[in-house]
Amino acid sequence: MRPTAPAAQEGAAIVLDSVHKRYGSTQAVDGISLTVPRGEFFGLLGPNGAGKTTLVEIMEGQRRADSGTVSVLGQSPWPRNVKLLPRIGLQTQASAFFVRLTAHEHLRTVAALYDADREAADRALASVGLTEQGGVRVEDLSGGQRQRLAIAAALVHDPELIFLDEPTAALDPQARRALWQVLRDLKGAGRTIVYTTHHLDEAEALCDRVAIVMNGRIRALDTPAKLVAGGSPTTQLLVPEGRLTLAAAQAIPGVLGATQEADTIVLDTLDSGPVLAAVDSITGLKGVRTRTASLEDVYLELTAATAQS
Amino acid sequence: MSAYAALSTAGYRAYARDKTTLFFTFAFPLLFLVVFGLIFSGKEVEQSGKPYINYIAPGVLSWGIANAAVFGVGFVLMQWRRDDILRLIRMTPVRLSSVLGSRYLLALAIGLVQAVLFVAVAVLPWFGLSLSGSWALALPVLALGITAFLAVGVIVGTYAKTAEAVAAVANCLMIPMAFLSGSFFPLDAMPGWTQSLAHALPLYYLNDGVSAALTGSGSGADIALACGVLAAVAVVVGAIALKTFRWSDKS
Incomplete structure (x- = not known):
């Protein structure tokens, strides 16, 4: 058993304490500590190679931190924690679809992997505006549609904590705004969202707080308004x-x-x-x-x- | 729907909607059976006095089934790892046993359909296979053979990173093994050293067991030996497959 988190952090969705991760000679994550309260929309910004992806993978339980402590919804995500996994949703690569299935069949399969029902797949498909494309083979979807399907896969089992990786990267402006509404609705429903993006306007519009990660460290962490006020x-x-x-x-x-x-x-x-x-x-x-x-x-x-x- | 049923359904749909794989699973081995069957129609193997079809039908059947087992799971695992499907599955509470179990169920079903199809063609008058009364004993032999070759396929799928690599590795294993095990050409008509070498190959036991059951070319002891060897191969290779299985190419 791990020691329980301090009382002040009991409501936190994620607590990282001096997390380090090294690959060979590269210090990918170099002592990151942060707390994401439940219900927060938390943005991770930073240039490519800054360590964002590694950090997110450590939170998701896909990688083990070299040192430091990681607590997600009060539990350790590593090693693979099957009690924790149903409470987490993550957007996969937009290529991670079961081949030769339709969008709806793919989501139903993912739903079943989480032990969720068929209606859950319908709801998730509707929430990203893909109901009409439900019968289209995943191979025949457009880039933006594939991206939305990957997001739907993260939502299908109604998780408490959602990780999104550049969710609007391949979307046109209308689809992007539509997705913002999906994300705001999720936040409104009390979900915690951790997301990485290169769209700074989007982070400013959506996030409660953002962390700017550089060279494996947090360079700044605050609400967008306070970061802007502290800038030029x-x-x-x-x-x-x-x-x-x-x-x-x-x-x-x-x-x-x-x-x-x-x-x-x-x-x-x-x-x-x-x-x-x-x-x-x-x-x-x-x-x-x-x-x-x-x-x-x-x-x-x-x-x-x-x-x- | 359980995760196991969902994965099996998804696997079945992907399979049934892929015409290339369907061709290589069913039509391609059948082509061998038809061509060899017609060439040697009515002829007997000199050394044993038995009709050729008694060698070719079980041989092509065994090779076709073993091949489908290796290629099927090898391609799927390679592609699932490459496309991050395994990562997706790993982030759900599903167990590895459900993932591999669904592939096992699919492989058994495909093998059964292959067996019925190939035997149905071989007993047509043009080919003239007459089934022995013990034909049903071929079923456990085939099931164990599928298990053993599925385990081989899991290892291929674990190490191969591209479709080309899966095809190259699987073909390098299966084509020489098919010839050396007597799948396409009667071992009885081959030199003594080939016959000795064949005893080291799992496909030989699959051939031999299926042949004994379908044509009555061997005793119950031959079938039991085939089952025993295939089960042992399945356990050893299966253990290696589970030990070496990777969810991701990343460290």
């Missing part, structure tokens, strides 16, 4: 071309710099109020937009800084 304090004003010359823009007090981007003059400032007033007096504010730092800016700053150090 610069605000940009975007003025349509022809309304303001670059020289005139640079002459406005409080403007740190002005550049031309495509058909727009971009003004950098730390204090947008007075600069907006100045622009208003020169050319009026029609068509003028402001742009503050996004999670993507913060992410790029952090990853660039770590790459240089």
Whole structure:
């Protein structure tokens, strides 16, 4: 028996404590500690090769950590824990389908592996909008449909904790937004979701908290809003071309710099109020937009800084 | 539906919807039977005085069944590992015994259909096989043969990483073994050293047991020996297969 987790962490879906994993000379995970409370939508961001996949595989119980402790829904996922597995759902590769079956037959098979019923397969198929494609062979589905089927396989047994690996990578904008709604509904139903993505706008829109992983360590971990607030304090004003010359823009007090981007003059400032007033007096504010730092800016700053150090 | 039933159903559907595999499982061995049967129709093997069909029918049947067992599970395991199906299965609470058990059930069913089909063709007047009264004893021999060769297929499927590799390894094993075990050509008409070598090959015992049961070419003791050897091969190779089985190519 493992020692029980401290009382404060009893409600946590995942508790990692100084987890390490090395492959040969590569330290894939280098001392990661984090806690994901139940019901949280948790994003894992980071460049390719940062250790995200290894970290997720350790949480899923597919890999053993070299050192540190891993607790998932209060249990150890390693070695293969058949009591824990039905409570976890994971999106597989979009190629992991039983060959020559239809989408519906594939999901029914996966449902049966979890001891879930036929209706569960119907529900999962409907939740990702594939009901109409239920009779199509998995080989004949489009890339986006295959991706959604792989997600449905993660949901079919109604798991408490769901791992998704770049779930919207192959989706067109409509399907992506539709999936966001699926994910929000899952969160609304109290599920815990851990997901990796390269879409920073998506992480900002969906995640309660995000961790940015670099070189096997957590470089930043907070809510998207707090990460953004802690990032670059610069605000940009975007003025349509022809309304303001670059020289005139640079002459406005409080403007740190002005550049031309495509058909727009971009003004950098730390204090947008007075600069907006100045622009208003020169050319009026029609068509003028402001742009503050996004999670993507913060992410790029952090990853660039770590790459240089 | 239980996991075992679901995997068996999925396996059956994948099988029945694959025309290439169906051809190589049923039509291809049948082609051998028809061609050899017609070439040697009405002829007898000099050394034993028995009709050729008494050698060819059990021989092609044994080879066809053993081949289907090795290739079937070998391809499926390779493909399941390559496409991450095994990873998917491993992340469900299903046991390995259900996974392999479903493949076993499928292999037995395929073997039974093959046996019925090949024997039904061989007893047609053009080929002229006459069944001995002990034909039903072929069933345990075939079941044990399928078990032994299925275990071989599991090992092939564990180490081969591509379809080409499965085909190459399985063919390298099965084609020479078929000739050396007398599947296509009567061992009685072969030199003495070939006959001695044959006794080291599991397919020889499958041939011999099936032949004894179907044509009455041997005694009950021959059938019992065939069963015993095939069971021993199944246990040893099966143990190696379970020991070496991998869910993933990743470490």
